[in-house]
């Protein structure tokens with residue numbers, strides 16, 4: 749794992765969160781395909797949770813824990829079933845620094 753790639757994923761996650769509520773896919777920093785998706789999982793009251801950002805083409809991405817969840821519809825709560833979460837968040841390989 750390269751630090752450069754990890755930083756590229758961080759940058760992508762910032763780009764994606766900045767353009768919310770637009771959740772259209774962005775280009776993958778690893779394979780270049782326009783298939784990077786994201787999902788928040790968190791507490792709707794405290795708005796604290798985690799963010800997964802992944803590419804559905806090459807199945808790489810990052811997991812960012814303890815983020816502030818913005819007020820939008822793109823949120824799974826901790827009550828969301830595992831089945832629903834694994835259906836939505838693909839089993840991707842986490843990039844680490």
Ligand SMILES: [Zn+2]
Nearest residue numbers: 776779803806
């Ligand atoms: Zn990719």
